[in-house]
Amino acid sequence: MNVPAVVQPAPVPATVSRARRRAVIFVPGLKRRERNQQRDALVENLLLNEDVPLRRSASDGDEIKIAGTAGVRLKAARTGTETDPPAPGEIDIFEAYWGDQLPVDAEQQPLRRMTRGLALLRYWFVSPMWGAFSSTSWQIPAGLLLGGGALVLWYLSLLATFAGQWLDPASDLTAQAKQLMSFAPWLADWLAVPIAYVASWRIWPLISLLxxxxxxxxxxxxxxxxxxxxxxxxxxxxxxRRARVRKAVADVLSAAAEARTSDGEPAYSEIVIVGHSFGTIILIDVLADWPYEAELAKLSVVTLGSPQSVLARRSSWLKEETRRLMQERRVSAWTDISGEDDYLSAPIDGHKAAYGTACALTLSLEQSGLPFSTSAHDAYLASYEVLRLIVR
Structure with missing residues (x-):
């Protein structure tokens, strides 16, 4: 008697498993915001995305906790078609926040800006970064040049305002300026006339204030x-400070990689790290020396609006770590996105050669066309192409 062979069902490919869970870690840029503010913006944009319908998970509470941070869980409302692979069954969105590692006075105290301003001018303007005018993005160094000019103007307004307290406008300003500079007669002969001319302007106190x-x-x-x-x-x-910021981001990545289910299995089958602006620089710093090679296999990277190609001209460690990351291809998948109307971004050095032109995208973010506007730089999280990369 012949017994028919039992036909085993074909295994379901991992790429279409309905049980997949993905962690998305967003690394924000320099712009000071509240913790999880950009995470929540990303969540809302994903919920409004028409490509793959998502909904909030009601069964897991308001937030998903991992060591050091909390995330929001989204679930696919519907699966994909045969020709369109489905999104992961669940997506947990986290933010690797590091804004609290920056000194608040760097953005809020004008007096501290004044005392550190000379060091800032020396650091940026006596450097090889001006080569970026012709090789990468001319707009980033141009923006720094404009900012440096504004800083010099502010110094000048303070000096003119101070001089105005000592000079009598009813008398000969040139003679008074020479008297003020009597400690250096040779310098007074050169500067007394322009000092008197500048000090005669009444707008300086307003400039120094505004x-x-x-x-x-x-x-x-x-x-x-x-x-x-x-x-x-x-x-x-x-x-x-660099060490502090790197540790803050690395801790969130470690927590996601080490997260386990109740059965002891890894909680996430894949991890997507999304770096924006200066967050891409921190991400490069973290990944270049990431010691856990096995974790890199399930890691993919999306970089948005990176200034790396310009900053690498000023930082030798950034240039070397980027070169090593691209040469060794430590991360299996990496998509770099810049905006054609984003003056703060340029393609990452060596990325296109390492990962191919299909993974190097330039988007039209269709924001303000005003020169040196940051509206395009802040628009990536609302881009259809960016959201599609996160959910696919």
Whole structure:
């Protein structure tokens, strides 16, 4: 008697498993925001995305806890078609927040900006970064140049305002200026006339008061913060700021990689790290020396609006770590996105050669066309192409 062979069902490919769970870790940029503010913006944009319908998970409470942070869980409302692979069954969205590691006074105290301003000017303007005008993004160094000019103008307004307290406008200003500079007669002969001319302007006190709160000074504030991080400047406790920021981001990545289900299995079949703006620099710093090779296999990276190609001209460690990451292809999948109307971004050095042109995207973010506007730089999380990368 012949017994028919039992036909075993074909295994379901892992890529279409309905039980997949993905962790998405967002690494924000320099712009100071509240913790999880950008995580929540990403969640809302994903919920409004028409490509793959998602909904909030009601069964897991308001937030998903892992060590050091909390996330929001989304579930696919419907699966994909035969030709369109489904999204993961569940997506947990986290934010690797590091804004609290920056000195608040770098953005809010004008007097501290004044005392550190000369070091800032020396760091940025006496450097090889000006080569970026012709090789990568001319707009980033141009923005720094504009910010540096604003900083010099602010210094000048303070000096002119101070001089105006000593000079009598009813008398000969040139003679008074020479008297003020009597300690250096040779210098007074050169500068007395322009000092008297500048001091005669009555607008200087207004400039010294209003310039620190104008949008152009945001560039100066960010340039100061970038300098502190790239140089690993010490904080008031003698700890490097770059080291602190790197640890804050690495801790969230470690927590997601080590998370386990109640059965002891890894909680996430894949982890997507999304870095924006200066967050891409921190991400490069973390991944270049990530010691757990097995975790890199389920890791994919999306970088948005990176300034790496310009900042690498000022930072040797950033240039070397980027080169090593791309040469070794430590991460299996990496998509780099820049905006054609985003003056703060440019393609990451070596990325296209390492991962191919299909993984190097330039988007039209269709924001304000005003020069040096940051509206395009802040628009990535609302982009259809970016959201599609996160849910696919």
């Amino acid at each position: 310039l620190p709160i104008t949008p152009i000074m945001v560039i100066v504030d960010h340039a100061q913060a970038v300098r502190l991080l790239l140089t690993n400047a010490m904080d008031e406790k003698g700890i490097g």
